[in-house]
Amino acid sequence: MSYRWTRAASLAARVLLGLLAAALCVLLLTVWRRPLLTLFSEPEHLQGLVRKLGPTGPLAIILLQAAQVLLAPIPGQAVSIASGFLFGPWLGTLYSMLGLFVGTVAGLRLVRRWGRPLVEHLVDPETLTRIDRLAGTLGAPLLFLVCVLPFLPDDLIILAAGLSRIPLAAIVAAALLGRLPSVLLAAHLGRGATAIRLTIPQWLAIIAAALALTAIAYALRGRGERAVWSLLERIGRQREGKD
Numbered sequence: 001m002s003y004r005w006t007r008a009a010s011l012a013a014r015v016l017l018g019l020l021a022a023a024l025c026v027l028l029l030t031v032w033r034r035p036l037l038t039l040f041s042e043p044e045h046l047q048g049l050v051r052k053l054g055p056t057g058p059l060a061i062i063l064l065q066a067a068q069v070l071l072a073p074i075p076g077q078a079v080s081i082a083s084g085f086l087f088g089p090w091l092g093t094l095y096s097m098l099g100l101f102v103g104t105v106a107g108l109r110l111v112r113r114w115g116r117p118l119v120e121h122l123v124d125p126e127t128l129t130r131i132d133r134l135a136g137t138l139g140a141p142l143l144f145l146v147c148v149l150p151f152l153p154d155d156l157i158i159l160a161a162g163l164s165r166i167p168l169a170a171i172v173a174a175a176l177l178g179r180l181p182s183v184l185l186a187a188h189l190g191r192g193a194t195a196i197r198l199t200i201p202q203w204l205a206i207i208a209a210a211l212a213l214t215a216i217a218y219a220l221r222g223r224g225e226r227a228v229w230s231l232l233e234r235i236g237r238q239r240e241g242k243d
């Protein structure tokens with residue numbers, strides 16, 4: 001299976017997910033509008049339902065976070081916000097980090113088992129060449145920076161790093177430490193939403209602003225990705241010069 005075929009399949013999957021998301025939005029704005037607004041206006045009801053689920057609720061968050069490491073269409077920050085909304089900032093962060101740990105270890109085990117052919121189906125050759133070069137120069141700190149800096153496909157880069165000589169424990173530690181600040185922030189944002197009582201127009205304005213910011217970030221993604229790679233390569237050259 002070639003990388004081009006993988007990209008085509010990925011594009012088809014994104015289109016399908018986009019159509020499903022559009023259908024879900026229609027349902028949320030029509031059939032499910034009233035119960036959804038009730039959940040936002042009275043979040044304690046939803047939290048009560050989750051508490052009745054016992055360990056099933058946290059387990060669902062952990063599994064979702066683990067899955068989003070392996071399945072790019074699942075938004076990790078959205079899961080972290082939901083985790084904070086349901087369980088508070090500290091437990092929400094804990095459950096999200098456990099999920100990231102499970103997903104990262106599982107993905108790296110798959111890479112170590114199936115090797116480079118698996119990674120070549122997921123990562124384009126140019127990015128894979130950069131990862132090979134920078135992983136050898138910077139080691140685990142590269143992965144920490146990849147998770148902290150925006151625009152780069154951090155999950156795929158972490159998996160590709162499984163091909164390098166960096167120890168598995170160091171890869172996992174760098175990935176978790178790099179992701180911790182954003183997960184903690186997202187969980188606090190989710191918790192803050194439970195204390196806010198907004199009207200329907202205010203919620204709609206927030207949703208519209210979030211969609212606009214997402215669209216802007218997506219439009220700038222290519223330029224931002226090139227800038228971040230340039231920064232990392234500059235750091236790599238400086239490191240080579242010192243050695």
